[in-house]
Amino acid sequence: xxxxxxxxxxxxxxxxxxxxxxxxxxxxxxxxxxxxxxxxxxxxxxxxxxxxxxxxxxxxxxxxxxxxxxxxxxxxxxxxxxxxxxxxxxxxxxxxxxxxxxxxxxxxxxxxxxxxxxxxxxxxxxxxxxxxxxxxxxxxxxxxxxxxxxxxxxxxxxxxxxxxxxxxxxxxxxxxxxxxxxxxxxxxxxxxxxxxxxxxxxxxxxxxxxxxxxxxxxxxxxxxxxxxxxxxxxxxxxxxxxxxxxxxxxxxxx
Numbered sequence: 175x176x177x178x179x180x181x182x183x184x185x186x187x188x189x190x191x192x193x194x195x196x197x198x199x200x201x202x203x204x205x206x207x208x209x210x211x212x213x214x215x216x217x218x219x220x221x222x223x224x225x226x227x228x229x230x231x232x233x234x235x236x237x238x239x240x241x242x243x244x245x246x247x248x249x250x251x252x253x254x255x256x257x258x259x260x261x262x263x264x265x266x267x268x269x270x271x272x273x274x275x276x277x278x279x280x281x282x283x284x285x286x287x288x289x290x291x292x293x294x295x296x297x298x299x300x301x302x303x304x305x306x307x308x309x310x311x312x313x314x315x316x317x318x319x320x321x322x323x324x325x326x327x328x329x330x331x332x333x334x335x336x337x338x339x340x341x342x343x344x345x346x347x348x349x350x351x352x353x354x355x356x357x358x359x360x361x362x363x364x365x366x367x368x369x370x371x372x373x374x375x376x377x378x379x380x381x382x383x384x385x386x387x388x389x390x391x392x393x394x395x396x397x398x399x400x401x402x403x404x405x406x407x408x409x410x411x412x413x414x415x416x417x418x419x420x421x422x423x424x425x426x427x428x
Contacts, residue, residue, distance in 0.1 A: 183221065185225070187216075187227070189230070192208065193209055200353055217249065223255060225256075225278070226242075226256045240272070243269070253276065261282045261286075276303050279293070283304060288340065294342070299342065305345075306337070309350040327366065344397070347378065349363075349378070359379065359389060375396055375398075378399070381402075384410070387401075388418075
């Protein structure tokens with residue numbers, strides 16, 4: 175169920191250490207520049223918010239990523255949302271103490287769904303985004319390991335309902351099989367998800383042009399759309415995206 179707020183276009187960056195990375199279907203990651211400089215450029219382009227997903231594998235890279243996140247919070251004029259590897263309240267608290275607006279909790283919810291409630295009880299539901307990773311077709315080993323329920327949409331919708339009851343303030347639906355493919359959002363599933371949800375829904379995976387944003391907002395009723403490839407590769411930016419949406423009759427933030 176869409177909120178009364180203007181739809182948001184959210185640049186979503188994957189960071190590993192101090193570097194920005196991008197891949198396809200959550201695999202074959204390659205460097206795409208310095209994370210700090212990319213965030214500064216995005217901030218100057220007036221996004222609605224910025225989402226940072228930390229995929230660091232070593233303690234050294236994790237520490238570098240935290241430094242990038244801290245710098246981003248200090249320099250950006252927009253809310254910063256951070257996800258990636260949050261396994262307990264302590265890790266979430268560390269991010270909130272840096273000044274992060276919201277945290278995204280995804281993979282660990284399969285083992286400990288009550289983590290949502292624990293974080294929400296301390297920081298409020300508005301600060302907690304529950305992530306749902308799924309895949310239409312398990313085209314890569316990485317996708318197969320990460321997919322929650324494959325193409326069983328009923329299970330996915332039931333899981334989303336459980337996360338909502340546990341205290342999620344927003345739902346983030348990430349289609350792994352569309353990640354980095356630029357083929358458009360998963361319209362059918364996202365429409366079903368927004369129709370049943372009483373909280374805002376963010377769609378992610380597959381956005382390759384501004385027309386895909388229009389489809390997500392008008393056909394799916396999404397509250398926000400996360401975009402990685404759209405802004406990482408190519409001459410696109412949040413200002414142009416918002417102007418395009420406005421010309422299509424979609425209410426945007428002034």
